[in-house]
Amino acid sequence: MAVKVLYIEDDKEIGRFVEDHLESKGYEVVWLRSGEGAAALHEGCDLVILDVMLPGLDGYSVGQRLKTARPSIPILMLSARTSIDDKLQGLRFADDYLTKPFHPDELVARIDALLRRNGTHSAESIAVKHLSVYEKENRVVNRDTNEEISLSGKQFHIFMYLLRRTGQILTKEQIYEAVWGESYIAGDKSLMVHIHYLREKVERDPANPQIIETVRGIGYRVRL
Template structure:
């Protein structure tokens, strides 16, 4: 799989320059101008590069949400803010912090260090019941039949989030915020509907699920 990076930067000039440089270095780059859909876009990426000053949610908020949703993805913050307070705030959740202006070769070097540091944590497929989950390839396979199970982006993101917290009961609020990046509104049935369709694809018997367990009044879990 190619080295796919998520890059969030609203400045067209800086963004184009960095985007082109990273592509020349052999990276596949998903470039967003704001944080909308960041958690979903990060699926399958090996690293996220976030500018701090963005329209809407700032890079710190987006980065914290990304880290909750995808803890294995290293985050590199970019900012013109040079104060130690800003750096400390960023490094509470981010893996590195690079101040602007920077030389493109330094950006590349820092990306390579972060990828090397995190690289080995990612690759082995996870076996759950009759499923084989290849998280970095966004792929789920039925071990009984050898067939690939096609999930939507949201379905895969929900399943991945539960797998990263294997054995833990995750509340509806936690899952919804990690996947949609918004606050959960009590009574909203969106998550429940997505779980139902997800079970229809991955469970042997969706009416009697053995992979995604409902914990009444709380949320869901995947048993180890």
């Protein structure tokens, strides 16, 4: 079941941009242009994203009322106000505070962090040797150390492309064109470099990889 986000933002351009981005990441979004109606809708939602500057009641007032009614719901404040006083006012009740302008991927990362902290995210994972891979959360955990492995967007995309085709030998051209979205140029070393750094992070012994196997003269495959 998709995570349901209550998003309160009166700016139509920002609101549509955020709504489209979150929906592209698999979230269900309920978008309100003011705080009116929030009290009736928050019970069915997993998280609230709340702008400060709203018509009628401001975001601080709306957020405080929601938190009083349902203390467990995570609230993420969005605001162009950057002063420490504004942030402190928001963080008296909110769980996080993100200033505008922001990168949409940072917004998603903060949402995911709040949901993990709140126990909302599904624990479904793919087990690969000593790793647990959480595709929906874009994260990989080393079970040997219980630490999260930090992968770049490209590294995670490459890893998931291989994982979804476990045991299948994939050519460099196939992987490159799927991940980069453009035609592979013979001699391009980009994929090889990314695979090298990916192995440095996910393999127990990168010099003797047991997960991402090189098939000489062809490409790569993942072995579970």
